[in-house]
Amino acid sequence: MFGQIQDYQKKKNKVIINYEQHSGEVEFISPSIVNFFAPISNQRRFSRAVEEIKGDNNISxxxxxxxxxxxxxxxxKVVIHDQFKVDIYDKDDEIISKDYRGERKPFIRRGKGDIIAEEGHQIIKGNIKNRIEVLKEMTGEEYFYGLGEQTGPLNKKGYRYQMWNTDDPSPHVESFESLYKSIPFVIILKDGLAYGLFFDNTYRSYFDLGKESSQYLYYGVDNGNLNYYFIYGPSIKEVVEKYTYLTGRTPLPQLWTLGYHQSRYSYDSENRVREVADKLREKDIPCDAIYLDIDYMDGYRVFTWDQEKFPNFEKLISDLKKQGFKVVTIVDPGIKKDNGYLVYDEGLSNGYFARDKDGIPYVNRVWPGESLYPDFSSEEVRKWWADKQNTLLETGVAGIWNDMNEPASFDGPLPVDLQFENEGHQTDHQEIHNVYGHLMARASAEGIKKYSGKRPFVITRAAYAGTQKYSTVWTGDNQSFWEHLRMSLSMLMNLGLSGMAFCGVDLGGFSFDCSGELLARWVQAGAFTPLFRNHSAAYTRDQEPWCFDLETERIYRNYVKLRYRLIPYLYDLFWQEQKTGLPIIRPLVLHYQDDENTYELNDQFLVGENILVAPIVQQGQLARAVYLPSGRWVDYWTKEIIEGGRYILRKTPLDTCPIFIKEGSLIPNYKVEDDLDSEKQELILDLYPGDLNYVHYQDDGESFNYQKGEYNLYQFEVTCSQGLTISINKIHQKYKSYKKFTFMINNYQAEEVLVDGQPHFFQNDGNRVLLVVASDVKEIKIEQ
Structure with a gap:
C-alpha cells in the first residue's frame, strides 16, 4: 500500500514520511504515546474521541x-520501515511491539456452510480483506484486555470482534462479534509488560486476537484513514491512565447516582410508579432512582408524557422527590413522523434529520411507528437536542436514559449511504454509525448541564471511545441466565479498562424470567458495580425483590444496605478516577501484574484497590475457591486474617458472597438511610490495621462548586508501631465538615485511648474497638 520510503521531514513533535504511494506521520503525544497516521481516504485529521490534548508541544x-x-x-525507540511497518522498543532496546511481515494465514474451513445454514446454524464468514490493515506479531505469550463490553472471558486471546454498534436482543453468547458499543482499544500484556493500541477510526472495524492465526493480531477497517495510538505502560495502570488522558475521564457524578436504581419496561402508569415507590420504603430497601421506560410517553413521542396514564406528571415527580426518589426518563432518538408534533415539525423545518442520498429525510420504523433520526453529527442539531432536555428537566426529571441509539430500527438497518452533516464535512452512515449514540449522549449531557446547573446524569446503551466524558453506560439487553451473570463480570472489568468507569448491567437480567436464587446472587455482585440498577423486560415476571420469597427479599435488602454503607468509598474512587482514569471495578491483574495467577480471573474483581469480591455465578453453588493475591487479607464477614498468594476455599450459603479487605485499609462508610439526599453528619471509618495513608473526599454531591474549590479532603494516616496511631489532617477545608468520626478498628483490643493527648471513652466490642470522636481531632493513640 505504501511502498518504499522516499524521504522524511521533522516538524515539532512529528515526522512526516513520504512513501511511493502514500505519506505517513508519526507524532509523539508524550514520550510514551505515539500516534501513527496516514491519510488514506482524505487529508482531514478529526477525532470524536480525542477532543482535546493538553500536552507538551515540544517533546524531545x-x-x-x-x-x-x-x-x-x-x-x-520507534523504527519506521518501508510499507509503513513499525517496530517499537523500550529504552533498553528490548522489543515491545513488532509489525508482522508475512501474509495473513487464516485456518481452513472445510465443507459447505450454506448447507448447515439451512438448518439455522450460524455461519462464520471467511476472513475479509479490508482497505486498511494492521498486523502485529504475536509470540504466544500475550494476554488481551479491553475492547469494551464484548462477550467472552476477561482475556480476549483467541477471539475476534467487530466494532459496529449492534442492537441484537437474542441471548448474548461468545459467538457474538458485535454489541452496542465500539471501543477499538486493546491492552496487550506480554512478559509482564503492558501497552495499548487505540485505533481511532469510526468506520466498521475488525479485531482478530489470534483466532485466525496464532502468529499475529489483526486490525482491519472498511474505510477512513489509518490512525492509531501506541500507548506504553509498562504497567496496565499506566496504559489506562494514558488512554484516558487521550479520550477523557468520567467526571465526578452526583452522589445519588451511586445509589440503588429501580427500573422496568415499564412502570406504565402513575399509580404503578407510586406503588413501587411506596413498596420500596415499606420494605426498607434503600433506593434513590425510579426509571420510566417508553410507556410514560404520549404515543412514544419523545419529550412528551401520556396525560391519561400520567395525569399529574409534575406532581408525581415532586411527590417522589419528597420520598427521596429521583426520576430518570428514557429518551430514544427516533422522532415520530407526525405533523403537529413540535419536535418533528421543528426538526423537519430546520433540516435536522439524517437524509438519504437524494436529500430526502430518511424514515424507518421504531417504537413510535414511522420515525426520523436527528443528525447528531451537526453541532446545531446537538444544541437543539440539548435544549429539548429542558422539557423534561423543568418537570423535575433528574436524569436522561438514552436507548435505541445504535441507532436501532425495525425495518432493516439504516442504509450505509445515509447522509450526515458531520460538522460541515458531509459524510455517510458508515462513518457516523458507531458515534451516533456517543453524540446523542453528548447532547443530552450538555443540555442537563445547561438547564439544571448540576452534574449531568446520562445513561446510554450505544457508545464509542470517549463517551465516558458524557455518560454512564450499561451492557444492554442481557438475559436472566446464570451465564449472563458470569459474563457480566468480565464485561464490566473490560469496560473499566476501556475508560468506561461508570458502568453497570441490568441486575437480574432484562429478558427471560429471573429466579429468586439468581436475583440473590446477582445483587451480591451488583452491589459493587458502579451503576446499580435492577431492570427487566415487559412480559417477564416482576423482578422487584419482594416478588419472590422472604429469603430473597432479605438477602436483597442486606446487600442494597451494604452498598449504601460503602457509598463514600465509591465516591472517593470516582474522585480519584478523575486524576488517574482508573475504573471502580477492576480485574486483579490491574494491581497484581507480576502475578500470573491474576491474568485470567474471570469471576473475581477488585473494587478500588482495597476490596476483593468473589461472587457466586453458578446455580446451587455452596462453596467456591477464591484467589487472594500476595499480602494479608481480612474476611469481611468473619474478620479472619488470611495470608494471600494462594487459593482458599470458602463456604457460600445463599446469603453469603465472599468479600475480602486488604490489610492496611481504611474503608469510609455512611450510616444507611432510605436515600442519599440528606446531609451527612457522620463518617464511619472501617479500619483494618496496617500502615496506611488514605485521603477521603467530601463535597455537596451535586453541583460544580467543587471546581471552585468547595470541597474537603481528610487525610488519615495510620501507623502500627508501638500501638496504633491515627493522624487526621484536613488538607483542604472549603466545605461544611462532618460533625463526628466513628472508628471501627477490626482485629484489635484497646487498653487505653488518647485523643489529642487526653483520655477518651472507647468500647471493646468483640474483636474490634469502637470509638467516636469530633471531626476536628488531630491524633488518636490506641494502646493495647
Whole structure:
C-alpha cells in the first residue's frame, strides 16, 4: 500500500514520511504515546474521541537513519520501515511491539456452510480483506484486555470482534462479534509488560486476537484513514491512565447516582410508579432512582408524557422527590413522523434529520411507528437536542436514559449511504454509525448541564471511545441466565479498562424470567458495580425483590444496605478516577501484574484497590475457591486474617458472597438511610490495621462548586508501631465538615485511648474497638 520510503521531514513533535504511494506521520503525544497516521481516504485529521490534548508541544526526540528511520524519546525507540511497518522498543532496546511481515494465514474451513445454514446454524464468514490493515506479531505469550463490553472471558486471546454498534436482543453468547458499543482499544500484556493500541477510526472495524492465526493480531477497517495510538505502560495502570488522558475521564457524578436504581419496561402508569415507590420504603430497601421506560410517553413521542396514564406528571415527580426518589426518563432518538408534533415539525423545518442520498429525510420504523433520526453529527442539531432536555428537566426529571441509539430500527438497518452533516464535512452512515449514540449522549449531557446547573446524569446503551466524558453506560439487553451473570463480570472489568468507569448491567437480567436464587446472587455482585440498577423486560415476571420469597427479599435488602454503607468509598474512587482514569471495578491483574495467577480471573474483581469480591455465578453453588493475591487479607464477614498468594476455599450459603479487605485499609462508610439526599453528619471509618495513608473526599454531591474549590479532603494516616496511631489532617477545608468520626478498628483490643493527648471513652466490642470522636481531632493513640 505504501511502498518504499522516499524521504522524511521533522516538524515539532512529528515526522512526516513520504512513501511511493502514500505519506505517513508519526507524532509523539508524550514520550510514551505515539500516534501513527496516514491519510488514506482524505487529508482531514478529526477525532470524536480525542477532543482535546493538553500536552507538551515540544517533546524531545532524536531522528536518525539506519535500517529504517529511527525515532528515540527518553522511553521509546520507534523504527519506521518501508510499507509503513513499525517496530517499537523500550529504552533498553528490548522489543515491545513488532509489525508482522508475512501474509495473513487464516485456518481452513472445510465443507459447505450454506448447507448447515439451512438448518439455522450460524455461519462464520471467511476472513475479509479490508482497505486498511494492521498486523502485529504475536509470540504466544500475550494476554488481551479491553475492547469494551464484548462477550467472552476477561482475556480476549483467541477471539475476534467487530466494532459496529449492534442492537441484537437474542441471548448474548461468545459467538457474538458485535454489541452496542465500539471501543477499538486493546491492552496487550506480554512478559509482564503492558501497552495499548487505540485505533481511532469510526468506520466498521475488525479485531482478530489470534483466532485466525496464532502468529499475529489483526486490525482491519472498511474505510477512513489509518490512525492509531501506541500507548506504553509498562504497567496496565499506566496504559489506562494514558488512554484516558487521550479520550477523557468520567467526571465526578452526583452522589445519588451511586445509589440503588429501580427500573422496568415499564412502570406504565402513575399509580404503578407510586406503588413501587411506596413498596420500596415499606420494605426498607434503600433506593434513590425510579426509571420510566417508553410507556410514560404520549404515543412514544419523545419529550412528551401520556396525560391519561400520567395525569399529574409534575406532581408525581415532586411527590417522589419528597420520598427521596429521583426520576430518570428514557429518551430514544427516533422522532415520530407526525405533523403537529413540535419536535418533528421543528426538526423537519430546520433540516435536522439524517437524509438519504437524494436529500430526502430518511424514515424507518421504531417504537413510535414511522420515525426520523436527528443528525447528531451537526453541532446545531446537538444544541437543539440539548435544549429539548429542558422539557423534561423543568418537570423535575433528574436524569436522561438514552436507548435505541445504535441507532436501532425495525425495518432493516439504516442504509450505509445515509447522509450526515458531520460538522460541515458531509459524510455517510458508515462513518457516523458507531458515534451516533456517543453524540446523542453528548447532547443530552450538555443540555442537563445547561438547564439544571448540576452534574449531568446520562445513561446510554450505544457508545464509542470517549463517551465516558458524557455518560454512564450499561451492557444492554442481557438475559436472566446464570451465564449472563458470569459474563457480566468480565464485561464490566473490560469496560473499566476501556475508560468506561461508570458502568453497570441490568441486575437480574432484562429478558427471560429471573429466579429468586439468581436475583440473590446477582445483587451480591451488583452491589459493587458502579451503576446499580435492577431492570427487566415487559412480559417477564416482576423482578422487584419482594416478588419472590422472604429469603430473597432479605438477602436483597442486606446487600442494597451494604452498598449504601460503602457509598463514600465509591465516591472517593470516582474522585480519584478523575486524576488517574482508573475504573471502580477492576480485574486483579490491574494491581497484581507480576502475578500470573491474576491474568485470567474471570469471576473475581477488585473494587478500588482495597476490596476483593468473589461472587457466586453458578446455580446451587455452596462453596467456591477464591484467589487472594500476595499480602494479608481480612474476611469481611468473619474478620479472619488470611495470608494471600494462594487459593482458599470458602463456604457460600445463599446469603453469603465472599468479600475480602486488604490489610492496611481504611474503608469510609455512611450510616444507611432510605436515600442519599440528606446531609451527612457522620463518617464511619472501617479500619483494618496496617500502615496506611488514605485521603477521603467530601463535597455537596451535586453541583460544580467543587471546581471552585468547595470541597474537603481528610487525610488519615495510620501507623502500627508501638500501638496504633491515627493522624487526621484536613488538607483542604472549603466545605461544611462532618460533625463526628466513628472508628471501627477490626482485629484489635484497646487498653487505653488518647485523643489529642487526653483520655477518651472507647468500647471493646468483640474483636474490634469502637470509638467516636469530633471531626476536628488531630491524633488518636490506641494502646493495647
Amino acid at each position: 526526540f532524536e531522528v536518525t537513519e539506519d535500517v529504517g528511520i529511527i525515532l528515540k524519546t527518553e522511553q521509546l
